Amino acid sequence: MRWYTSNELRIGLHKKGKFVHRRFWLHDVPRLMLWCRLRGHRPVVDGHGPIAKGLHAARWVVCDRCGVRPDPQGNLDPEQWDIGQPYDGPWTPLTRDLAASAWTELLGLTQRPVHRDDARKPGRWPDKPTGTLGAELVLGKTFGVFSAEVTIGCAGDEHPISCHLRLWPFGALYLHTEAFGAWLQRRLIPDGYYSRVINISVDEWTIRWQWWAREDEWAREDPWWMHGRISLDLVEKLFGPKRYSYETVNGPTLGLVHMPDGDSHQVQLVLQRRRYGRPRRKRAAWSWVVKWTANSPGIETRPGKSGILSSAVEVPADTVQTGAWATLACGLIAHKLTADRIRNGYRPATTGQAE
Known part of the structure; x- marks a missing residue:
């Protein structure tokens, strides 16, 4: 494992009212994946794009439980494979896969050699999958009065799970994962391009909430309970809302x-x-x-x-x-x-x- 930290106050942006603003990353953290280690991975087809002439689409292999992809992940034909379909092969033969890894390391190649018969096939599952944990700590004045949020990322989001707690004028704490939480992500948001947010915040004399709402998105057809607000502003009561x-x-x-x-x-x-x-x-x-x-x-x-x-x-x-x-x-x-x-x-x- 290795860790890295940066002092954001040295950058000189938004320093007013803050006396601590630091970011932390812990890389190469081993993933437990106990069920997959005991029972083996559950390979399914993942990807994006519709199966339609002229429209871009891609398919690859992923474990439906832990979200780990084989290396290489495969480049399947979108016209033959549907997203979510169990994948039972073919795979790159173990001997050729080990030989490709050995030649890549021995010769210091930047691109892994691929046998012509294995151009689209997925390779081996990684032996020691790792992930990253990140955090951001702010002590001092932040924006808003109060906010608590949990976000579940979509399949294309590099952060499967992220959350924050912010309280003015004391500070804020932001947390996120990379690779960790893929099982929960795949269960709750198996497809689509939008992350989902659960949030409650207080700002500008208004209490706002989101319940499983699309991140940074609002649509007229959304159900009434997905977004809401209660105004405590007397000026708004007298002159109306902006x-x-x-x-x-x-x-x-x-x-x-x-x-x-x-x-x-x-x-x-x-x-x-x-x-x-x-x-x-x-x-x-x-x-x-x-x-x-x-x-x-x-x-x-x-x-x-x-x-x-x-x-x-x-x-x-x-x-x-x-x-x-x-x-x-x-x-x-x-x-x-x-x-x-x-x-x-x-x-x-x-x-x-x-x-």
């Missing part, structure tokens, strides 16, 4: 969104003046946004899911004055949706077509 309101100034007008993947999409643009403030108070913050609407089935950003039909981007005031807001809005739409595609591992089936 809200966004919109006034249409220009449009609708047509625009063309050119994606870096080669596909293009025609959208309808509407320029709006946005107000953020309390309804019974004159003081407010103003900005410009462009609401856009695409033709059905929308602009796809996730494998196997329907495309995005409508959203909005914010544009600076000088582009409104010069009349360049529509051109900039199309570029911002392409930038945002491209980031979503990269995050979701999506590639379009066709390119160079305007929809």
Whole structure:
């Protein structure tokens, strides 16, 4: 095992009110995996992406109990293997696997040699799987008043389990695991791209909670119990809560969104003046946004899911004055949706077509 620590106060960021801010990592911690050591691993197929022509997909082998992958993990054909399907072979023969490991270590190779007959097969299970434990300690003033949270990461999250406890003005403690907790992760979130959060916090005279909610995500169809808040703010009681309101100034007008993947999409643009403030108070913050609407089935950003039909981007005031807001809005739409595609591992089936 080896450990590492860093003093965040030396970096010079957000030092005010803090007298301790340090991060800790404990690497190469042996994983117990008692059940797998007694009964053996339970190999299943894991991966991402739908089985559809032109859409990116990948399949590999993993232990359904402990989350350990063989080395190499395998590169299975997505058209023949479904996610969650038990895997019973074929495997890389033990003799060739040992020979590849020996040649890699002897010659100091950066890439493991693979026999042509074993290009897609998984190898041996690691003998001594390890993981990492991490922590962050803050003593002094932090943001918010109180917060307690537990997060279960999705299959692609490098932190299967993370949690924190924060109390102003005393400090905060953050904990996370890497590899540890994979069994719980695979039981609770076997698929999907979103981690799940259980949280209760107090900030800005408001008590908020999340119960098994998607991390950094909210949808209108979420059940009522998943998100909630109780306001203790007297100003809010008198003048109302801060809200966004919109006034249409220009449009609708047509625009063309050119994606870096080669596909293009025609959208309808509407320029709006946005107000953020309390309804019974004159003081407010103003900005410009462009609401856009695409033709059905929308602009796809996730494998196997329907495309995005409508959203909005914010544009600076000088582009409104010069009349360049529509051109900039199309570029911002392409930038945002491209980031979503990269995050979701999506590639379009066709390119160079305007929809």
